[in-house]
Amino acid sequence: MREVLLAANWKMNTTPNEAQALVTQILPELSDITDIEVLLCPPFISTLVVADLLKGTPIRLGAQNCYYEDKGAFTGEISPAMIAEACQYVILGHSERRTLFGESSHIVNLKIKAALKHNLKPILCIGESLDENENARTEEVLTTQLTQSLADISSTDVSNMVIAYEPIWAIGTGRAASGEQANATIGMIRQTLSGTFGVPTALTTRILYGGSANSSNITEFVSQLEIDGALVGGAALKADEFVNMIKHTIAVKANEV
């Protein structure tokens, strides 16, 4: 059984004070989360503030990016070793990093290897653009991103990672994929994993959907067989909205048992 994961990607939102306020609003509602994993990924500067607040709770902490060297003269960068002192997860290869900051899948691959070395669980993001989607290139684009980003990574390491399928046309647009659409594409991603890393790895690796997921559509996604949760941007910045997403997800999982 793959444990469902709801991961909040706050992106470049919230000052440390705002981050503290948001976590303080969310926490009391989540004292009894069972059966699913919840993860918060605030901006770097709020990592330690949020880590303090999450101490003794089941909620996990992650970063939104990292560099691939351990330390040294890399002004402005942050290393997996630094993140690993406070976090369990790191988001890598988000489409905003790829398109706005020129990150190639090769760079993402180096970052994944560095994160794994420090026992961080990478959340590898992959996704096609609208143009690629409309030109029936989704499978080709996702397969290439997957293959290049996961080059030379062992099956065991891949099964400890999370993959997030985030169609670029759905991110921040309010135009989410349908549950069926996302399920079919994630099924295809699992097939590709199984071809490269074997069936057991494909069956244990969690694959999330991301792109305009919110409290109104989360049930549709987490009810699908192939979808193991969501990576949530905008909706995770509103305490009520995110808490409702968690509650809806727990309800779906409780009904499946």
Ligand code: PGA
């Ligand atoms: P969104 O972002 O939920 O605001 O569409 C998701 C993401 O980019 O991870």
